[in-house]
Amino acid sequence: MKLKVYADRMSQPSRAVIIFCKVNGINFEEIKVDLSKRQHLSEEFKEINPMEKVPAIVDGRFKLFESHAILIYLACAFPRVADHWYPADVSRTAKIHSVLDWHHSNLRQGAASFVFNTVLAPALGFPLNPQAASQAEKLLSSSLSKIESIWLKGNGRFLLGGFQPSIADLSLVCEIMQLEVLDEKDHSRILGPHKKVQQWIEDTRNATRPHFDEVHTILYKAKTKLAVQRSVRGNSETESSIKKLPSKM
Amino acid sequence: MKLKVYADRMSQPSRAVIIFCKVNGINFEEIKVDLSKRQHLSEEFKEINPMEKVPAIVDGRFKLFESHAILIYLACAFPRVADHWYPADVSRTAKIHSVLDWHHSNLRQGAASFVFNTVLAPALGFPLNPQAASQAEKLLSSSLSKIESIWLKGNGRFLLGGFQPSIADLSLVCEIMQLEVLDEKDHSRILGPHKKVQQWIEDTRNATRPHFDEVHTILYKAKTKLAVQRSVRGNSETESSIKKLPSKM
Numbered sequence: 001m002k003l004k005v006y007a008d009r010m011s012q013p014s015r016a017v018i019i020f021c022k023v024n025g026i027n028f029e030e031i032k033v034d035l036s037k038r039q040h041l042s043e044e045f046k047e048i049n050p051m052e053k054v055p056a057i058v059d060g061r062f063k064l065f066e067s068h069a070i071l072i073y074l075a076c077a078f079p080r081v082a083d084h085w086y087p088a089d090v091s092r093t094a095k096i097h098s099v100l101d102w103h104h105s106n107l108r109q110g111a112a113s114f115v116f117n118t119v120l121a122p123a124l125g126f127p128l129n130p131q132a133a134s135q136a137e138k139l140l141s142s143s144l145s146k147i148e149s150i151w152l153k154g155n156g157r158f159l160l161g162g163f164q165p166s167i168a169d170l171s172l173v174c175e176i177m178q179l180e181v182l183d184e185k186d187h188s189r190i191l192g193p194h195k196k197v198q199q200w201i202e203d204t205r206n207a208t209r210p211h212f213d214e215v216h217t218i219l220y221k222a223k224t225k226l227a228v229q230r231s232v233r234g235n236s237e238t239e240s241s242i243k244k245l246p247s248k249m
Numbered sequence: 250m251k252l253k254v255y256a257d258r259m260s261q262p263s264r265a266v267i268i269f270c271k272v273n274g275i276n277f278e279e280i281k282v283d284l285s286k287r288q289h290l291s292e293e294f295k296e297i298n299p300m301e302k303v304p305a306i307v308d309g310r311f312k313l314f315e316s317h318a319i320l321i322y323l324a325c326a327f328p329r330v331a332d333h334w335y336p337a338d339v340s341r342t343a344k345i346h347s348v349l350d351w352h353h354s355n356l357r358q359g360a361a362s363f364v365f366n367t368v369l370a371p372a373l374g375f376p377l378n379p380q381a382a383s384q385a386e387k388l389l390s391s392s393l394s395k396i397e398s399i400w401l402k403g404n405g406r407f408l409l410g411g412f413q414p415s416i417a418d419l420s421l422v423c424e425i426m427q428l429e430v431l432d433e434k435d436h437s438r439i440l441g442p443h444k445k446v447q448q449w450i451e452d453t454r455n456a457t458r459p460h461f462d463e464v465h466t467i468l469y470k471a472k473t474k475l476a477v478q479r480s481v482r483g484n485s486e487t488e489s490s491i492k493k494l495p496s497k498m
Contacts, residue, residue: 050399051351062340069346076339090325091311097318102300104353150299 003028004058006048008035009218012112013067014055016174020071020167022211024081036124068100071167084164095160099151099168103175107147110140111175114190119181119226122233141190147172148196157203165207173204177216181223183230252277253307255297257284258467261361262316263304265423269320269416271460273330285373317349320416333413344409348400348417352424356396359389360424363439368430368475371482390439396421397445406452414456422453426465430472432479 005021005028007014021028033039033054040052049056049065056065059077064070075086087093113136117129147159154161158169176197179187191198205212254270254277256263270277282288282303289301298305298314305314308326313319324335336342362385366378396408403410407418425446428436440447454461 051395062343064343064347066347066350068350069343072346073339073343076342090322094311094313094318094322094325097321098313098315100350101315101317101353104350105358109354146300 001060004031005029005055006031006033006045006057007055008033008040009215010035010222011054012174012178013171015177015215016167016171017055017057017067017070017074019174019208019211019215020074020085020170022215023208024074024078024085026074026078026080068103068167068171071171075167082164084162085167085170087166092160096166096168099159100171103168103172106139107143107172107175110136110138110143111178114140115178115181118186119183119230123226123229137190144176144190144194144197147200148194152196152200157200159200165204169200169204170208173201176201177219180216180219181226183227250309253280254278254304255280255282255294255306256304257282257289258464259284259471260303261423261427262420264426264464265416265420266304266306266316266319266323268423268457268460268464269323269334269419271464272457273323273327273334275323275327275329317352317416317420320420324416331413333411334416334419336415341409345415345417348408349420352417352421355388356392356421356424359385359387359392360427363389364427364430367435368432368479372475372478386439393425393439393443393446396449397443401445401449406449408449414453418449418453419457422450425450426468429465429468430475432476 003021003026005014005017007018007030009015009018009032018030020026033045035054039045040049040054045056046052048058048063051065053065055067055070056063057070057073059073064073072086075081086096114133116126117133117136121128151159156163158165159172160166160168162169176191179191182190252270252275254263254266256267256279258264258267258281267279269275282294284303288294289298289303294305295301297307297312300314302314304316304319305312306319306322308322313322321335324330335345363382365375366382366385370377400408405412407414408421409415409417411418425440428440431439
């Protein structure tokens with residue numbers, strides 16, 4: 001039975017899992033769980049993931065969620081996956097786990113909270129929270145600095161000095177790519193100072209082409225849509241703060 | 250060369266790693282990094298872990314940080330560790346990764362933030378933040394509910410229906426044990442409704458005796474110390490508010 005991947009490409013860990021499957025020639029069926037339509041909260045999806053989050057997979061009778069766990073599982077369960085994604089060597093694997101664990105409470109927390117509190121919140125009907133955005137930006141910027149000074153230290157072009165990408169590269173780069181939906185000013189203030197991170201994103205994109213660009217297409221479309229919404233919201237707030245716009249995201 | 254574990258037993262992931270080593274007969278040297286003396290920020294410790302966090306290990310020339318990565322590494326690198334801690338079976342391991350990944354953004358975030366914002370902050374010279382504490386309590390309580398309804402579902406006494414503990418049981422239980430430093434009222438309001446979690450803590454304690462109790466001793470001492478500090482601070486705050494508000498008395 002074909003692997004099923006439950007995902008919404010607007011979610012960064014969903015994209016990481018989809019790209020991984022495509023790059024490694026894993027035969028899978030992508031099942032869209034539309035977050036904007038709250039499909040992740042449906043009774044049907046709760047049977048797949050009781051935590052109501054994407055991505056999740058079903059492989060035969062085996063169900064799994066949490067993107068890092070999924071990437072590791074796929075790397076181990078599908079024999080065609082090249083070793084560099086998740087090496088058999090215990091020490092090298094341990095370092096990859098270390099990056100992935102660090103990601104949760106640092107880059108992930110900073111990036112997700114910043115994007116939500118500057119762009120996504122109004123589109124989803126929540127108020128903007130500038131204080132939360134400011135705190136998130138500090139964590140995000142410090143995480144990007146640490147990626148450059150600690151994780152990207154070494155000879156290779158990838159994390160941990162690697163010459164080829166691992167699942168950690170894919171997971172973290174997909175997280176940073178979410179910043180594409182920010183407005184230009186925020187995007188260049190945050191990413192501008194981190195040239196090494198920019199090069200690493202480019203290297204990861206090149207190593208996973210054409211799937212990387214194809215799977216990220218949705219993000220560029222969302223960026224335009226969100227910018228239009230912001231502009232309309234801005235005008236309407238200037239002209240009349242009484243009218244409220246229906247959110248489409 | 251003997252394994253070195255850099256830890257402060259006041260940190261819950263440090264305790265998980267120390268208990269794991271002791272239970273599994275791993276020969277190690279515990280090197281205290283006193284967080285209250287800011288030793289984790291020293292140049293010497295930065296050589297061990299540039300992220301300035303405990304626990305960290307040095308095994309020969311190999312350095313590693315992030316407690317989950319450490320527990321997995323120890324389970325793989327030390328042949329005496331029993332299979333149930335981190336099974337060789339790919340599907341069972343995947344489920345353990347799923348619990349550990351979930352932990353970061355749920356139980357860990359809720360528990361650590363609640364304890365900090367209700368008990369530790371004043372002791373470390375930071376102001377209390379009731380709003381952050383209230384948000385953290387919601388996440389903590391919902392995480393405990395999910396542990397009961399999702400992770401502890403099954404026939405066994407441990408997570409994922411296990412009949413013996415895995416590294417996920419140890420990590421999550423050590424996290425919850427941090428709630429011991431709360432005052433009685435907070436502690437029973439939060440843990441009281443979760444009888445299944447209480448039983449699971451007891452089962453994990455029993456499965457890792459006597460090391461579990463020995464390593465947690467510091468927490469019971471800290472609880473008394475923090476309660477005394479709160480009482481002294483409470484008295485001085487009452488006195489100063491009385492002094493500040495004579496006209497209203």
